[in-house]
Each structure stands twice: as structure tokens, then as C-alpha cells.
Amino acid sequence: MTHSYSFEQFCDKYNNEEVCTQALFSARWPDGFRCPHCDTSYFYIIRSRRLPLFECANCHTQTSLISGTIMEGTRTPLRLWFQALYLHAAPHGISATRLASIIGTTYKTAWLICHKIRHAMSTSDSSTLLTGIVKVNWGVYGKPYNPTVYRHPQEQPLLAGVSVGSDGHMNYLKIKQVPDEHLVYDRIVPSGGHQFVQQHVDPSRENLSVVILKFSIHRHRDIIRLCKQAACWINDTFNGIGPKHLQSYLDQFCFDFIQKHRNNDRFEVLLTWCAITPTLKYPTLIRRKNDASQHKRSYLEQLKNAS
Structure with a gap:
């Protein structure tokens, strides 16, 4: 909304x-209000500071707003x-x-x-974990700066996963940077896909498809488009982001x-x-x-x- x-x-x-x-x-x-110390709901308000303090009527613990x-x-x-x-x-x-x-x-x-x-x-x-029908696909933030297999420091491989509802629409999205230990040059190794699934996918999902290769015939183009949209949004709104804080912008x-x-x-x-x-x-x-x-x-x- x-x-x-x-x-x-x-x-x-x-x-x-x-x-x-x-x-x-x-x-x-x-x-x-619930006192964080004793869980009592009765309190007094202390207004002597810029923001009020809430004093528990039971244990007298004071909690800032x-x-x-x-x-x-x-x-x-x-x-x-x-x-x-x-x-x-x-x-x-x-x-x-x-x-x-x-x-x-x-x-x-x-x-x-x-x-x-x-x-x-x-x-x-x-x-929150990805549930139901789950699709995971390779993505990238930043275009390659050379025609070789070597990855430029500003080229950040990603893995993006979606939950697909019964209506066929994607209803939940996660886009995560891939740690260097799961990369060989510009390629994501199988351990990268396994880690993403372990951390972000519900073990009880109905169906799971993971694509870690750039040009796989099984690649999910709708997920690739979402990664491109994320990259364009970051570049247009923030004039590009380095790898250190990239994940928070993807989130x-x-x-x-x-x-x-x-x-x-x-x-x-x-x-x-x-x-x-x-x-x-x-x-x-x-x-x-x-x-x-x-x-x-x-x-x-x-x-x-x-x-």
C-alpha cells in the first residue's frame, strides 16, 4: 500500500x-506497556527528560521510550x-x-x-524462510569490467530466492551477496547454493530449484530481472554502492x-x-x-x- x-x-x-x-x-x-525486568503492566510516567521514562510500579525499573x-x-x-x-x-x-x-x-x-x-x-x-515452491537463481550487482573470467572488485555475485504462491506470483524475495569463499573467479560454486538453501529456505518447502550458473538453460529469468531492477534502483537512487554496505540496500x-x-x-x-x-x-x-x-x-x- x-x-x-x-x-x-x-x-x-x-x-x-x-x-x-x-x-x-x-x-x-x-x-x-510491559516491564522488561518483571513483565508488570503497571507503570508511572516520569516526564523530567526530553523523552518520557516509564517506571515499573512493581520493581521500579525505569525504561526509556x-x-x-x-x-x-x-x-x-x-x-x-x-x-x-x-x-x-x-x-x-x-x-x-x-x-x-x-x-x-x-x-x-x-x-x-x-x-x-x-x-x-x-x-x-x-x-523468515522461503516456503512453498522456492526458486533460487544467480544474479549480479555491477557489470563486469573485463571480458575474462576474472571478477572485478565491483562485480558482486548474488543469489536471489523467491517463494511462489499457488497463483504463480512471487510473494517473498531474498537477495544475498555470495561470500568470496563460495566463488571461483566470477562463478558461484555448489557450496554457495547449499549455504543459501540452508540459511534461507524452509526444509519443508514443497519444491526447490537452484540455479547457480550464469547461462544455464534452466535459469529463472524473472528472478534475474528482479536482480537487475535492484541494481538499477541502487544506482539511480544512491549512485552506486560498494560491497561493504551492499547487503543492507538489497534488503x-x-x-x-x-x-x-x-x-x-x-x-x-x-x-x-x-x-x-x-x-x-x-x-x-x-x-x-x-x-x-x-x-x-x-x-x-x-x-x-x-x-
């Missing part, structure tokens, strides 16, 4: 911290977080540069907000695909996941594994040996 109101109308609706506080409270505790959410520790007003969520829930997403100009933050703050929101999107997918593309299929209110779904997903801290974000440098050295060595 696309937004039923414009961005201006959204800003009018969530125009102060009190309204945003109430919405975040409902998203985090849809059945009412944003603790345990992606917003934990933030100094950015909730009003601006909500605007960022709305813009990320839009079909085409938004870049950090564009977000910073709209909500009036620094680029670094906007960049971190974007990644924390994508972290919630990735979390929403992590516990955002899949999140949008799934919510569109389910005809959900994307903002409401995203707010709920942001309210129950622990934050992604900046040091953790910048320490994400990046095999690009090692792969570049390997690539140059391959070309040197071939010449």
Missing part, C-alpha cells in the same frame, strides 16, 4: 514530539525520525544526501539514520517488494520494526566486514599471472 497522504500531510500529522511519542509507544507496546529501538541514544527529535521513516517507506527510498537536505540534519546524522532504518528492514527478514529492495505484495501500510510496518529492533551503533556499522581490498589484490594477482 502506498502512502495515503502526502509528505506535507504526514508532517502536519506528526508535527510534535508528543504525537510521535504516543505513536512509538503504541508500536513498541501494542498490547500495553527509545531503549531497545533503533533510535536508542539519539539526540535527533522523534519528529525528524518519523519523517525519515516516511521517506524510506516510499517506493523509491531516499539517499542520505537528500534526507539531510529535507529534515535539516548533517550528512553524517542522515547517513546513520538511513543505515539504522535499513538495519530494521534487514531484521524484519532475518527470521531494503526486498522489504519494499514484500510490503508491496502484501499491500501493507509501509510506514506502519517499518515503524513497528524500528520500535522492536535494537540499534545499530556507529562503530559496529563502520567495522562491517569488507573483503573489497583483499579481493582487489587477488584480482590484480590473477591478471598479472594471466599476462
Whole structure:
């Protein structure tokens, strides 16, 4: 479901911290507050800080509204977080540069907000497996920069899997980067397909087809098209992404695909996941594994040996 109101109308609706506080409270505790320490539902509200604290009437544990959410520790007003969520829930997403100009933050703050929101999107997918009729196919982000079998560092092999419903339509999508240990030059080895199935496919699926070869006669062209759409969206919206953070952008593309299929209110779904997903801290974000440098050295060595 696309937004039923414009961005201006959204800003009018969530125009102060009190309204945003109430919405975040409902998203985090849809059945009412529960103390994280003793599970009691009775509480007092302490309003001496910018955001309220909820003190358990039984054990007196104090819980912040944003603790345990992606917003934990933030100094950015909730009003601006909500605007960022709305813009990320839009079909085409938004870049950090564009977000910073709209909500009036620094680029670094906007960049971190974007990644924390994508972290919630990735979390929403992590516990769901592909079920029913499952198709898995090779894909790629980034075009090859040479005509040889050697893979350029900016060419990222992917495996994409879909669940196909009884109506023949794809209703769930996962697109994952393939780790270097499951690659030989630009080819995915069988262990890569096995790992994808083990991690992302329900053992009780009805039917499974896995294609890891680029030009197999059995390849699923509809899945290949989805990978191309994801690549075009990343390039058009974000001007291209390196391998270090690519997976989070692929997860955002899949999140949008799934919510569109389910005809959900994307903002409401995203707010709920942001309210129950622990934050992604900046040091953790910048320490994400990046095999690009090692792969570049390997690539140059391959070309040197071939010449």
C-alpha cells in the first residue's frame, strides 16, 4: 500500500514530539506497556527528560521510550525520525544526501539514520524462510569490467530466492551477496547454493530449484530481472554502492517488494520494526566486514599471472 497522504500531510500529522511519542509507544507496546525486568503492566510516567521514562510500579525499573529501538541514544527529535521513516517507506527510498537536505540534519546524522532504518528492514527478514515452491537463481550487482573470467572488485555475485504462491506470483524475495569463499573467479560454486538453501529456505518447502550458473538453460529469468531492477534502483537512487554496505540496500529492495505484495501500510510496518529492533551503533556499522581490498589484490594477482 502506498502512502495515503502526502509528505506535507504526514508532517502536519506528526508535527510534535508528543504525537510521535504516543505513536512509538503504541508500536513498541501494542498490547500495553510491559516491564522488561518483571513483565508488570503497571507503570508511572516520569516526564523530567526530553523523552518520557516509564517506571515499573512493581520493581521500579525505569525504561526509556527509545531503549531497545533503533533510535536508542539519539539526540535527533522523534519528529525528524518519523519523517525519515516516511521517506524510506516510499517506493523509491531516499539517499542520505537528500534526507539531510529535507529534515535539516548533517550528512553524517542522515547517513546513520538511513543505515539504522535499513538495519530494521534487514531484521524484519532475518527470521523468515522461503516456503512453498522456492526458486533460487544467480544474479549480479555491477557489470563486469573485463571480458575474462576474472571478477572485478565491483562485480558482486548474488543469489536471489523467491517463494511462489499457488497463483504463480512471487510473494517473498531474498537477495544475498555470495561470500568470496563460495566463488571461483566470477562463478558461484555448489557450496554457495547449499549455504543459501540452508540459511534461507524452509526444509519443508514443497519444491526447490537452484540455479547457480550464469547461462544455464534452466535459469529463472524473472528472478534475474528482479536482480537487475535492484541494481538499477541502487544506482539511480544512491549512485552506486560498494560491497561493504551492499547487503543492507538489497534488503531494503526486498522489504519494499514484500510490503508491496502484501499491500501493507509501509510506514506502519517499518515503524513497528524500528520500535522492536535494537540499534545499530556507529562503530559496529563502520567495522562491517569488507573483503573489497583483499579481493582487489587477488584480482590484480590473477591478471598479472594471466599476462
